[in-house]
Amino acid sequence: MIDKRVSVFFIFSFSLIFFIICVNGQSRLIGSECWSYSDCSSSVLNSYCKNYRCVCYSPYIPSQNLNMCTIATGEPCPTLSTVCYDNNARCNSTKKGYCECKDTFVQHTDTRVCLRAIGQSCTGAEVACVDGSCQNDKCQCPQPLVGNSFGNRCVTALGENCLQSQECADPHATCEANGPCICNDGFRQVQRADGSTLCKRVLGAACDEDEDCANEYSFCESMRQGTTICNCREGYVRSTDTKKCLAVPLLWPGSCEENLQCHGAFGSLSNCTNFTCSCPIGYEFSENSGECVLSISQYYGKSRIHEYCNIDYDCIQHAFCREQHTCLCEPYYAPTPDKGMCTATPGLPCSSDSVCATMTNSECVQGLCACKINFILDLKNSSNCIARPVIEGDHCQTQDECYDAMDRAHCVNERCHCYTNYHFVLGLGRCIRSRDLNDTCQADYECFIKGDSKELECQFGRCRYRLENTSSSSNPTTIAVITILGLGIIRTIL
Template sequence: MHTATKRGNKELGAACSSDPECGTLNSECPPSGYCKCKTGFFKSPTEDKCIPEIGGPCTNEDCVINGSSCDGSKCVCGMGTAASATKQECLNQTIAYNRRCSEISQCTLFGTRVDCKSNGGSSNCVCDASSRHIVEDNICWIVKGPGQECSDERDCSVPYKTNEFSDMYIDCVENKCTCIEGYHPSSDGKNCNLDAPDLGDTCTENSDCQVGNSICDTKTKMCACKTGYYADSEGACAIGVGGSCSVSEDCASVANSECMANKCQCPAGWTSNLAISECLPITNGLNEECAESQQCTPSLGEFGECRDELCQCQKKHHLVQGTCTPSKGLGDDCSKGYECFLPVSTEGLVCRNNKCSCDYGLVPAENNAYCTGSAARATVGFFTLTVAFLLVSLK
């Protein structure tokens, strides 16, 4: 014959060593050694009683949480409410999207891909990062980007603002999310970027630029030919000096070039123009015909330039032993005589005491353009006349 176990009289929170010592219905003595409510129950805040949680076992009279009832054998929250995270309270569900909530369980009307997210003050029900809000259905719908499988137009969308999505640039085509005409998948596969069909068009990344061998310039954010290519007259990127090649015919777009070491290069005695579209002959020195300055610098040095289609020294520079050198005028510091230079004539110009000066007996002419002896002669003549006048006066 079975005999019912007699329960003790210890209340919740009292020290215990076995379950029978705990007298409260639905309580037990856990390893901690203090009477507590069993799983699925919690302590009443007002009396020594174990109350069924939402989802806990029940009969009708057991479900005392406000808004709950016993549905068969479990306590459940009523219509328009949802269980709190502790399962000890029925909270009102949030009906309108982006409205206040305290727990995510209040947001379940919008589906499973939802958050109760803080906006700096209160928290609101919003779709999580993997979904977007479909206004017509008031539901958070999973987001699928370019290339992903789809069965409904609503499946496909791309981000267009912070935490917002749009289906304007993407469609579900043959069960694949596909960017509409004029757009293409971004490099990360999450967005549809606007095509940039021509060089100079605005872009955000390399894949935007549709011209072959073009890239998105990181500074200008415009499509440009990549290194080793130049924009030809038809708006294409042609192989230029420095571009890859396997045979010289590959370098046909660069006049006078040849393929060396798998690169289109200028042969000895030639140099690339700035556009890398042509090899130009290197000149032999001053006053040789030229088209660009780099033809002149090998012979004239870094201060040579192409001016008026002739190789010349840059302004305020002059030729010394075939090389263009910075010119030092009267009064400027110097260490060598050849550094001193005047535009009209260098005759009588010397470097004395580390300064460009007129030689003894000479003085600077007007505007310091050259050295002259006229002032010195005039001074001597005046002195001679003065002495002669004094001698006559004394007689």
């Protein structure tokens, strides 16, 4: 009788021990009852006991079956081995270290669930598309909508009529009131090989790589100030409207659209006339120098400026012989550096642009020769109009030119530069105060550290580095098999 009692007691005690191990060990789930701080962490990684219930540490959330603490899609991953809540998401090792949807999947903007992206393959109702529907085994938008650049919404294509800004296909486009989607300032619409369109950065805009730039002859150039902007490649010059890169002609006379192309190839005296480079009146092209030089006929029998003369006829065109018997340019004309020609200057009375032709980048405005719009007079040459500075790094002559164009900027070594602790923002067309790391901010473009290769962004009102991926050793997965002999139950926890 005693042996029987001992046996029953032994079996009961043995079963109770395993029951306690099961309750206090690896079998607990999130939401299970607990008594000590470590009861939960021994069962579920990144959990603890709070108010006698197992809960996940912030920012973790319980998995669907409550046996793991996971990270929601779109939230940062503490380690690359972190388990994401969505089965179609993973901690991305190449993009910021966030729980992001796997390839061919994108996050739904409202539910944050990872669904098949627009344009990706699908099989009827078996795979849910993030937007649109599965047609011909592919997630597609209803006509005339198209997928946005992320593939997570059906939106309005560039050039198509839209209702609101968030409906435009490109993130750098805006919906005009009762009009089409158009690219924002600092961007230009370009067409891909497949016929689709997107907004790319114009010349002078900040960039990260060559692909960011809209013009086919442009590239992302590193500037001395530590910034990078879209600029024309070697052999090309920027058009006066900054929209195109124009080829510099290789051989005389060469085709052209603007004077700048001719200047880059054949010197500042050459001009673009009827889409062909030419020399001004009294000059001819020299094969030896590759520039426009005074023609022989101008030398023959004619005195140049400050040379001896008796009468006006002895002097070159637009010059007269003064009482001291030397040639001098007529009013509103100025001598060229070689003294062999008198060229027009601002204020010369005119009836057409041709009268002002010897004054570069000029036109006849209200009967007087003047610089064209967006050009200013060259202080070193009164017959030359040069481009007005528009962006940081442009040529300048006075402090006012830079300040008037870009606000907090000045002229240093004939180049416009922002003041110390300021940087240029193309979209605004001016220099703004640079916000340092951890400074308060309202927009990404405010955050800038000169010479720092890491990119800053405005996160929750503070300038922060864009999150980089971090890799750390992960806790080993615990596998335990507990057998309760008395109850005959086997449970495995991964």
